[in-house]
Amino acid sequence: MVDFAIDLKNVTKKYDGFMLNNVSFTLPRGCIMGLIGANGAGKSTIIKLMLGIIKKDSGDIKLLGCDSDKLSNEVKERIGVVFDESFFPENMKLREIERVLANIYKNWDETVFARYISEFGLPQNVAIKDFSRGMKMKLSIACALSHNAELLVLDEATSGLDPIVRNEILDIFLDFIQDENNSVLISSHITSDLEKVCDYVTFIDNGKIIMSDEKDLILEKYAVVKCSQDEIDKLPCEKTIGIRKNKFGAEALTETKAVPADFIAEPADLEKIMLFTAKKENRK
């Protein structure tokens, strides 16, 4: 049996005007999953439900094999969480923050924390309010990784950061899963980041899972076809996900296998898949 770090089954949560509808996906240990979707698609709602910040209406959520409603403190320590905003008191410096966290977490590891701080080049004697956004994010990640976490959950952790810092952060995730017991879930709308590091991609739109599979399989499955507006109607309808017409031609996202031999087709990236798929949903 595969050991899952995250296991969601038929999770439903209703709000006024928004519904997370019957969401199921799994993340095997040792892998990185990207949760992609537009703003308001339900990414953060899923993460908040997982962490018990909000209550689900129905369904099952298991984290590291334990029911998310009954997580013991011991299991909670094995989960590291990073949100897009840092919640550290602005006037504190690194040492003071560490003192607080060391008291909260039983498994707080000073050596690991010190290593990350020096690796990230974070200054000891500067108050958090004078940290840049990238530095705050690195601090949050350093904290999340310094209490022996096996599962790292990040909500929009790379948004608003420059490409160099984003790449450094992606490297941290790849280092983290060198231990095959460790797993990462990242939500983001920056699909290119996720395309670089993820093993699995779950795509959510309007509260529903559109696809959840190995990234390579998703990328192999779809292609972008470019042709004239007349030709586009020749594509097999049921295999075509979305169509975009312009004045001089048309583009369509379709299954790679269904592309007729004489058509020009390019490999689809996650961004294209997201754009075309979300469009289709809106049309219905």
Add this chain to the structure above:
Amino acid sequence: MKIIINNASGVPIYEQIVSQIKNQIMTGELTEGEALPSMRLLAKEQRISVITTKRAYEELEREGFIYSVVGKGSFVAPKNIEVIKEQHLREIEDKLREALALAHLSGIEIKELKEMFDILAEE
């Protein structure tokens, strides 16, 4: 070990890894018993999915090019190279036979074929 992945080639990444490692084993760049990098390290360094490297290693193992020891990693398998050479020789023989048959159809002489072969070999 050297792996160069071409994202624009359209060949699936795991196949690129399989054929490059195979090639290095056959040319002797990777020798019997030599340890391969762990799947996770290879994935990290190449910025590709662990699933991809795992699939490549599994394929190599199935074909007998490498073997893995639980907790230790993957290693280049012994001997199999003779078998591969044998198989390649057989494939070459078949292709040459095809070429001969084709030559026979339009009366091209063996001498001409040999000359063509020498020229190709020198290219």
